[in-house]
Amino acid sequence: MTTIVPVILSGGSGTRLWPMSRPEMPKQMLALTAEQTMLQLTAQRARGERYSAPIVVANAQHADLIEQQLADSDSAPSALVLEPAGRNTAPAIALAALAAGGGSAALLIMPSDHVIADVAAFHDAIAKALPKVEAGWLVTFGIAPDAPETGYGWIQVGDEIDTGVHRVARFVEKPPLDKAEEMLAAGDHVWNGGIFLFRADTYLSALATYAPGMLTAAQDAMDKARRDGVRIYPDAAAFGASPSDSIDYAVMERADKVAVVPVAMGWSDVGSWDALHAISDTDSAGNAHRQTGTGEVLAIDTQNCLARSDGVRIAMVGVSDLIVVASGNDVLVLPRGRSQEVKKLIEAMKNS
Structure with missing residues (x-):
């Protein structure tokens, strides 16, 4: 059974939910939709025999908060990677892949501040994706759209390559309204929710091909990192040399073996x-x-x-x-x- 390592990205500041969300207390640390905080809910939806302890990548100023909120033994992180500066999602995920050992473990990349109402549907989508992940594919989860949303990127769903798994035909930037309406009506597009599943070594290999400078900076930063218990402090100068780019731009839009699993799971990014x-x-x-x-x-x-x-x-x-x-x-x-x-x-x- 493939072990899945949850990787929780918790670097955002959530300023669109001011005044409750602030740099010192971003939205993922708030109990906005339930008694638990959004960070706690994210950790809870990736627990069970198939899942290992999570790796959390976060802003160093939130380290104490994260450890307090994930103190539960079932959610306590195996590694808390504390970025010295924000460099977007692609370098952050590189740090996590290296913290996971860089091997064949499957990384489930999840933003810390999203809502998934139907966790069973999410787990079903993960199960569908795993065979392709084990075979070296990079998989993203496409959110079934219910509106011509202009605030999200979209993904055109291509040919089915396994049960419930499709090749990505193309990624679409945040569209104008008329294009969003066309894609919604066509029925072959999904929202890009920023949730991914792939092997650590698959991702690092893709970086070596498409963003080698980013990989070198992440490796250098982790080689020189300071460690304190589960906390990992990547070297600031080395990590600062990394280009700043999203995983979509750096890897997903450029790699060959990229798949999407469309899923309706009551998702929201709670962006406002x-x-x-x-x-x-x-x-x-x-x-x-x-x-x-x-x-x-x-x-x-x-x-x-x-x-x-x-x-x-x-x-x-x-x-x-x-x-x-x-x-x-x-x-x-x-x-x-x-x-x-x-x-x-x-x-x-x-x-x-």
């Missing part, structure tokens, strides 16, 4: 407050309320709102289609449908 509202349980008026800590939310004659507080009381009367989020001394108020514009606020605050 609107996205969180869409997957949240709501009351009879369409409101999604949640409070943590000493937070409190009171809503009267209110419809289709998202309200979150971890401290101050939010009181709403006679309003509809609003997003109201209170955290610490900050309160965010905006109409539903415009939560992607939080990044404008972040920029304005940086400049003020």
